[in-house]
Amino acid sequence: MPLIGSEKKEKKGEGGIKGVLYGMAVHGSVTAFLKTRMYMEHLFMLMTLGDMLGFPIIPPYYSLKLLPYVVPNIKAWKMRMFRERDFTDLITS
Amino acid sequence: MTGLLEYFEKNPETSVVIFAGKGGLGKTTCSAALSYYMATVQQRRVLCFSTDPQASLSDIFERDLFGKGEIEIVPNLFVVEIDADKRIKEYQEEVKRKILDMYKLDKLPEEVEEYIESASAEPAMYESATYDAMAELVARGEYDLYVFDMPPFGHGVRMVAMAEILAKWVDKITEAREEARKYEAVAATLRGKRVEEDELLKELLEIKKKMSFFTELLTDSRKTAFFMVLVPEKMAILDTERALEMFEALGIRMSGVVVNQVYPRELLDDPKTPEFLRNKVVSQQKYLEEIKEKFGKYIVAVIPAFDREPKGFEMLKLVSEHLMKSRIEL
Amino acid sequence: MNRLRDILSKKTLRYMFTGGKGGVGKTVVAAGLAYYFASSGEKTLLASLNPVHSLSSLFAQDLTGGVIKRVEGVENLYAIEVEIDDIVERYKENIARRLKEFLKWADIPLDPKPFIEIATTNPAFQESAMFDKMMDIVLQEAQNFDRIVFDTAAVANAVRLIGLSKIYGLWLARMIKSRKEALSLRVQLSFRKEKVMEEIKKDPLMADLISMNEKFSKVRKILTNSEETAFFFVTLPLSLPIAVVKRFINMVRAYDIPVGGVVVNQIIERKLGEAEDATAYIKNKYREQLHYMEIIERDLGSLVVAYLPMYPREVVGVEMVAKLAEDLLEYKPDFLEELRVEA
Secondary structure: OOOOOOHHHHHHHHHHHHHHHHHHOOOHHHHHHHHHHHHHHHHHHHHHHHHHOOOOOOOHHHHHHHHHHHHHHHHHHHHHHHHHHHHHHHHHO | OOOHHHHHHHOOOOOEEEEEOOOOOOHHHHHHHHHHHHHHOOOOOEEEEEOOOOOOHHHHHOOOOEOOOOEEEEOOEEEEEOOHHHHHHHHHHHHHHHHHHHOOOOOOOHHHHHHHHHHOOOOOHHHHHHHHHHHHHHHHOOOOEEEEEOOOHHHHHHHHHHHHHHHHHHHHHHHHHHHHHHOHHHHHOOOOOOHHHHHHHHHHHHHHHHHHHHHHHHHOOOOEEEEEEEOOOHHHHHHHHHHHHHHHHOOOOOOEEEEEEEOOHHHHHOOOOOHHHHHHHHHHHHHHHHHHHHHHHHEEEEEEOOOOOOOOHHHHHHHHHHHHOOOOOO | OOHHHHHHOOOOOOEEEEEOOOOOOHHHHHHHHHHHHHHOOOOEEEEEOOOOOOHHHHHOOOOOOOOOEEOOOOOOEEEEEOOOHHHHHHHHHHHHHHHHHHHHHOOOOOOOHHHHHHHHOOOOHHHHHHHHHHHHHHHHOOOOOOEEEEEOOOHHHHHHHHHHHHHHHHHHHHHHHHHHHHHHHHHHHOOOHHHHHHHHHOOHHHHHHHHHHHHHHHHHHHHOOOOOEEEEEEEOOOHHHHHHHHHHHHHHHHOOOOEEEEEEEEEOOHHHHOOOOOOHHHHHHHHHHHHHHHHHHHHHHHHEEEEEEOOOOOOOOHHHHHHHHHHHHHOOOOOHHHHHHHO
């Protein structure tokens, strides 16, 4: 679940990476690491660009300063935000 | 009453002076007068920075300074009247350019473009930009003395509080980023290295450094002086009391109170003094008593009400004489 | 008879604001306008939007508490010193609720408290809160009152408060757009579209944003309509307050807010300034004033709608407000005619 960079690879291979991640999710400790990292990334995105979704957390002046670094992730982040829940819904119900 | 000169003698390390208080009481005049004195009499390199949209250094110095950067108005005296809106625009352009460069794009993704454009609409943007400009100037350290007038009361106190809040924000973000990096080793096995991530962290620490530098300066009473400006009127006294409480809560020591626009008591002895002025003097005397009682130990200077507006070098010189070596006893 | 009477006689004019540099007398002018309407038999609300209120001390009675109170001694006149503590509290609860919901929704199993704290210390709260209250008064009290006069905070804030409605709209529009986008994305990606659609319909954030945006656009429409709204600037015959008024008239116009006119306050009469036994102080003041009166006539002449004299004492109490209201509509400086000839 990259936060930064490798944008082209990310765009093309996003499903792939996701697949790998979710595939790994059934395996022990790596899963915990990845999960925590994912949460942290969620939170980071939420803090920096939260007002995109209606949660103005960090002053936008500083959001703008950080924006260039998260550009490749905005779309993926938004998608993830809403896809994952459904995914969880599906496997838990 | 000794005036600000004695304060500077006792606190020789003072490099930042902030005048706070309600709008229209003479903060900007005091800033300009102090700056003028320090530059012309003490030959110190002074930067006078206005953040008050109500008062204007352009009017006081009788020269258009708005959005023109640091202007040396007399030798050693530099004046800045920030155009926050312009600064925000430039900043937006800078961010856009950075994104285009970073990702070798010809055009910004629509949602990114939209996001940047509408960010200027966020209510706190103006304030953030002003604050950032202040912090940047002080961090550059090119002047011996920085003199700021604060925007009207609420804004002023909020600005100081903001330094703390922003530092907290950045702490959280940095923490989240560092936490995320710990797991990076695992994640990296899936993809390759990512240089930008380090740059992002660097940027975060940079923001934090800039802010904490300024916060530390603001709460360092050896280096920073906070003066409240008030006039002998009920509202101003109430305001000053409130501000004192807030400053205390923020851990900022009040350096002193400047009482402005004081009519000489002697006017009462002159039978020719018209009624409105007579009543004004009488009402001022009442409030001056209250000021003495409430802020007695803080009062550092008393500035009389002049028969002309305090603008232009000649008047600033006159104001600065009262401000620096206060001669009026309450 | 002055121009102000013409303007105020327009029945469609429902909302008035006063602004100017600190200490020029915005509050007394607002009170004077409100008194005039009330004494002409119109039910009037005088609302103070200042961070530090002074209506209570002006009318010498308790008008505190953030609720509409009847002004004793003036029929038809009501006043409110707007408090924002409750709205700031509500904002905080609101954003805390949203954040909690969001973290739960996004399945982030972290303690939301520190983030709520950070989000709710956003310094823009206070400003937005005062603006919000002003909008509520405009929208909710219009049916209860014939006229509403706002004593607005320091000029920059005053203009910004109204100007912000334009900016806020833009900001909200973006928030709504991205929220919609996010929600529709959810529908597209969902395995159970109906369930998601249901959720979207009752999405509290979306509902909030939409109602807020509706409120903004309604108020914006009212405040930019010169039939309904007028913004009055108060100045003294001194260069700094004049400069501020000029600057803010430009700002207000840029925001499409209608300018009602300029009121020149605290004028020293010629009979005082040129009296043979006048003190040097008064003579100098008067001379300076004449100079600035000329500048006002030259630069703002067409906008000046009223003058107020320097009163022998501070304006306090209903009686003095009544006198001031009368002067607001009748008073003319005794040197005005000559001034115009000279200018």
